[in-house]
Amino acid sequence: AQSVTQLGSHVSVSEGALVLLRCNYSSSVPPYLFWYVQYPNQGLQLLLKYTTGATLVKGINGFEAEFKKSETSFHLTKPSAHMSDAAEYFCAVSDPGGFKTIFGAGTRLFVKA
Amino acid sequence: DAGVTQSPTHLIKTRGQQVTLRCSPKSGHDTVSWYQQALGQGPQFIFQYYEEEERQRGNFPDRFSGHQFPNYSSELNVNALLLGDSALYLCASSLEMNTEAFFGQGTRLTVV
Numbered sequence: 001a002q003s004v005t006q007l008g009s010h011v012s013v014s015e016g017a018l019v020l021l022r023c024n025y026s027s028s029v030p031p032y033l034f035w036y037v038q039y040p041n042q043g044l045q046l047l048l049k050y051t052t053g054a055t056l057v058k059g060i061n062g063f064e065a066e067f068k069k070s071e072t073s074f075h076l077t078k079p080s081a082h083m084s085d086a087a088e089y090f091c092a093v094s095d096p097g098g099f100k101t102i103f104g105a106g107t108r109l110f111v112k113a
Numbered sequence: 114d115a116g117v118t119q120s121p122t123h124l125i126k127t128r129g130q131q132v133t134l135r136c137s138p139k140s141g142h143d144t145v146s147w148y149q150q151a152l153g154q155g156p157q158f159i160f161q162y163y164e165e166e167e168r169q170r171g172n173f174p175d176r177f178s179g180h181q182f183p184n185y186s187s188e189l190n191v192n193a194l195l196l197g198d199s200a201l202y203l204c205a206s207s208l209e210m211n212t213e214a215f216f217g218q219g220t221r222l223t224v225v
Contacts, residue, residue: 004155036216041218041221042218042219043117043203043216043217043218043219044156044203044205044216045216046213046214046215049213090155090156092155099161099168099169100158100161100169100171101146101158101214102158103148103155103156103157103158104155105154105155106153106154106155
């Protein structure tokens with residue numbers, strides 16, 4: 001079975017500060033890992049994904065994440081937060097076939113001016 | 114390209130009623146997945162359709178059923194609605210064996 005744990009339901013940072021959103025996963029097969037962003041009253045938008053190969057993946061809007069198998073982690077980072085980054089972020093894991101994606105509970109990011 | 118479109122955007126139903134939600138996948142996509150997102154929670158996988166067949170199912174009761182049509186569009190049906198079925202229902206489309214899913218904006222279902 002697969003599962004995802006996002007550490008911290010709320011994270012608050014100042015504009016220009018580092019963003020770090022934590023995600024740990026559990027999977028009995030090599031996982032595919034994703035980060036999605038959700039703005040109020042909207043669907044989910046894919047930020048980045050890891051399937052195979054390079055463990056540091058870069059996504060849209062300056063975000064990146066590193067797959068660390070030994071730590072079963074896939075933390076999301078951005079060097080400098082913008083006000084427009086304020087949203088809900090979801091980490092997700094799926095099996096390689098992509099048949100079923102399991103989402104974490106989400107982390108709401110607040111950006112202070 | 115219109116992306117994934119869902120209808121209706123909002124819906125209010127009474128406990129015990131039945132509801133049908135609709136999803137048109139992104140152009141060229143043949144796989145449709147449905148998710149339930151309760152307030153303050155992450156999306157929960159309901160089921161996935163490919164080639165008009167349910168391929169995978171999450172931990173949801175049989176009151177939740179679906180259908181995929183030859184044009185790849187899909188419906189989610191929920192019978193005997195409960196107050197706890199109130200949620201945002203998201204549809205995601207993808208290409209077979211491709212992990213990148215595109216989500217619609219969802220249907221907000223309120224059961225009163």
